[in-house]
Amino acid sequence: xxxxxxxxxxxxxxxxxxxxxxxVESAIAERIGAGRTAVRAALVRLDQEGLVTLERNRGARVxxxxxxxxxxxxxxxxxxxxMLARRAATRITSEGLRELHEMVDRMRAxxxxxxxxxxxxxxxxxxxVIWAAADHxxxxxxxxxxxxxxxxxxxxxxxxxxxxxxxxxxxxxxxxALKAHDEDGAEAAMRDHLAEVLETLQWAIxxxxxxxxxxxx
Amino acid sequence: xxxxxxxxxxxxxxxxxxxxxxxVESAIAERIGAGRTAVRAALVRLDQEGLVTLERNRGARVxxxxxxxxxxxxxxxxxxxxMLARRAATRITSEGLRELHEMVDRMRAxxxxxxxxxxxxxxxxxxxVIWAAADHxxxxxxxxxxxxxxxxxxxxxxxxxxxxxxxxxxxxxxxxALKAHDEDGAEAAMRDHLAEVLETLQWAIxxxxxxxxxxxx
DNA sequence: GCTGTCCAGATTGTCGACATTATTGACGAT
DNA sequence: ATCGTCAATAATGTCGACAATCTGGACAGC
Numbered sequence: 001x002x003x004x005x006x007x008x009x010x011x012x013x014x015x016x017x018x019x020x021x022x023x024v025e026s027a028i029a030e031r032i033g034a035g036r037t038a039v040r041a042a043l044v045r046l047d048q049e050g051l052v053t054l055e056r057n058r059g060a061r062v063x064x065x066x067x068x069x070x071x072x073x074x075x076x077x078x079x080x081x082x083m084l085a086r087r088a089a090t091r092i093t094s095e096g097l098r099e100l101h102e103m104v105d106r107m108r109a110x111x112x113x114x115x116x117x118x119x120x121x122x123x124x125x126x127x128x129v130i131w132a133a134a135d136h137x138x139x140x141x142x143x144x145x146x147x148x149x150x151x152x153x154x155x156x157x158x159x160x161x162x163x164x165x166x167x168x169x170x171x172x173x174x175x176x177a178l179k180a181h182d183e184d185g186a187e188a189a190m191r192d193h194l195a196e197v198l199e200t201l202q203w204a205i206x207x208x209x210x211x212x213x214x215x216x217x
Numbered sequence: 218x219x220x221x222x223x224x225x226x227x228x229x230x231x232x233x234x235x236x237x238x239x240x241v242e243s244a245i246a247e248r249i250g251a252g253r254t255a256v257r258a259a260l261v262r263l264d265q266e267g268l269v270t271l272e273r274n275r276g277a278r279v280x281x282x283x284x285x286x287x288x289x290x291x292x293x294x295x296x297x298x299x300m301l302a303r304r305a306a307t308r309i310t311s312e313g314l315r316e317l318h319e320m321v322d323r324m325r326a327x328x329x330x331x332x333x334x335x336x337x338x339x340x341x342x343x344x345x346v347i348w349a350a351a352d353h354x355x356x357x358x359x360x361x362x363x364x365x366x367x368x369x370x371x372x373x374x375x376x377x378x379x380x381x382x383x384x385x386x387x388x389x390x391x392x393x394a395l396k397a398h399d400e401d402g403a404e405a406a407m408r409d410h411l412a413e414v415l416e417t418l419q420w421a422i423x424x425x426x427x428x429x430x431x432x433x434x
Numbered sequence: 435g436c437t438g439t440c441c442a443g444a445t446t447g448t449c450g451a452c453a454t455t456a457t458t459g460a461c462g463a464t
Numbered sequence: 465a466t467c468g469t470c471a472a473t474a475a476t477g478t479c480g481a482c483a484a485t486c487t488g489g490a491c492a493g494c
Contacts, residue, residue, distance in 0.1 A: 048265035072355035083296040138289035274455050
């Protein structure tokens with residue numbers, strides 16, 4: 001059990017603490033067996049990181065990521081990951097390519113089984129291999145921070161009919177470009193892929209609004 | 218004046234506190250007339266923001282941005298600003314265009330006068346007008362954070378002979394694309410511009426290494 | 435019934451004191 | 465002379481207490 005920062009972060013990202021839920025310092029301190037001082041420091045960090053909002057004299061809440069902001073996060077992610085894909089094309093090792101190849105194989109298996117949450121996890125790991133190959137700590141820092149903010153929307157995109165099949169083909173295209181060490185191709189394939197993800201996310205948000213009537217009548 | 222966070226931030230960004238300089242909580246607290254508690258909170262925020270490094274039991278230092286990291290920051294900036302330029306192309310108002318036009322005129326005047334630091338300031342404002350037009354809070358947050366980290370290298374790029382003239386032409390191209398509401402053109406013009414900036418930054422770093430011999434012999 | 439005021443409880447903000455941990459320099463052994 | 469040990473010092477980490485502030489509900493006036 002790490003320090004309050006990591007415990008809280010994990011609790012938020014994993015969804016144990018819900019958006020807009022109030023975070024009372026003394027309650028958290030007792031809950032995780034730490035002093036209020038440490039909890040305060042953790043809340044400040046999480047505020048700066050964007051996972052929590054801190055209002056003076058009014059305490060902390062789990063930050064609610066709006067639909068619009070989720071789309072913005074995905075746009076930034078697209079811009080950065082396209083750049084990283086380009087860099088990865090010239091830097092990736094044969095070991096990295098082997099990993100990606102294996103990843104794609106396993107993703108294909110998940111698609112055949114219709115296991116979309118298993119697919120999503122492999123999906124995330126596929127992208128992380130590329131991040132590592134790109135060797136760009138600055139972009140990595142930003143991306144992992146953004147990822148934790150957008151986590152709430154992570155699995156919604158897999159719900160669209162036929163999405164996983166297309167997603168798999170997009171990943172195959174990315175892999176092919178990286179294997180060929182084709183900078184332009186890798187960037188373009190990644191950009192196309194994330195444009196699709198973005199569109200799917202928009203679709204998920206729209207259909208959510210269509211479905212969930214909050215005042216039935 | 219402001220709270221310890223803003224005071225410290227300003228002191229770091231403006232260069233009053235130097236890279237690797239040690240930040241002793243009690244000293245700062247007395248210096249700016251605040252309690253140690255508030256200073257601690259400020260240091261935690263600045264650490265998360267990347268302006269300060271915080272090591273457990275070893276205190277805080279002004280974070281030293283390496284040459285490599287400065288280049289990485291500029292790459293990220295290029296990726297994000299290209300995206301923002303594209304968005305701005307369809308969103309910018311006639312008022313925004315008027316501002317940019319005026320900005321370009323004044324930049325031209327500075328070039329004619331050989332006033333490269335005045336040029337740099339207008340340059341920064343030119344870009345900020347585009348950020349505002351793009352209406353993308355998430356990217357804005359990241360960019361302004363990156364900007365404060367890279368501030369130390371801000372003025373070095375203007376030292377390259379003939380750079381300001383070329384830079385001016387690049388800004389004119391960006392303006393023209395925005396005025397025409399040409400998404401692809403704006404993104405491409407911004408991308409080209411920042412690629413040039415990146416190359417110039419690399420040049421500045423190289424020439425610094427050539428010039429500054431730290432052990433004269 | 436509605437609105438505004440005021441009080442009680444809860445929560446955050448700040449301070450001072452003390453425990454814990456690194457750093458520095460002296461000192462002695464080899 | 466060099467290295468390791470150890471104490472003195474400085475700085476950070478943590479806690480408890482109290483002050484400042486916000487929140488929600490009771491209550492009076494209209």
